[in-house]
Amino acid sequence: MRVVVLGAGNILLGDEGLGVRAIERLPLAYCLPACIELIDAGTCGMEMLEELEDLDALIVVDAIRAQREPGTLIRLVGEQVPVFFRTKLSPHQIGLCDVLATLELLARAPRYTAILGLQPQSLALGLELTPVVEAAMPELLRMIVGELGALGVHPAPREAARVT
Template sequence: MRVVVLGVGNILLSDEGLGVRAVERLSRAYSLPLEVAVIDGGTSGMELLEDLEGIDALIMVDAIRAGEPAATPIRLTGEALPVFFRTKLSPHQVGLCDVLASLELLGRSPRHISILGLQPQSLALGMELSREVEDGMPALLGMIVSELALLGLVAAATGGGI
């Protein structure tokens, strides 16, 4: 099994950088099975095609605008995935939509796709997460570990700080 945990977002726009910050912390706080690749996708688009081609599962981590209170945990799978791409938070979502569509056309798309994230509080210029989203980071990391467990993969805490 090949699984990619992909953190996306723009770290220059406070909470928009949530996905990138989450995968950085995931790598420090957990020992992951060899089947799991963690990728900082930043604001990439089609450049990710090769990294995502033929994988079994994709767990994408991003800020998700869903009209909920700040830092609300959100998990999207199945029928809810297209909604994520229709309500664009930033340009990187358009590029990822193109990547997933290309993989589908090639018959090489992941069998399991989930998008995990938190409702952003601020998208203002700044490199720090808002206090609310920062406080929600442990819950988001727990969601990623739970999603891996659903796939039969165990992430062990290293004590490396969240």
């Protein structure tokens, strides 16, 4: 099984960088099996094509604007995934949408795709997550691990790991 957990976002824009921050923290909190590859996609686009082709599963972690309370967990799968790309939160979504569409055209799309994230509070210039999004980060990490578990991949918690 080949699974990629991809953190997307711009770390210079506050909560917009939560996907990247989440995949930085995931291996600090959990021992990840060898079949899981973590990718810091930042704001990448078509250059990700080869890394994402023929995956068993792709889990994208990103800020998701869904008109919910800041810090709310959001999970999109199946038919909900294309909806994520209709309202662009930032320029990187355009690139990722193009990559997934191209992989679909080439019949090399991931067999399963999920987008996990949080409702951002602020996309203002800054390197730190807002306190409300920071407080929800441990829940987001547990959500990622739960998604992996549903795929049959079970990361083990690290002893005394600090997720914050």
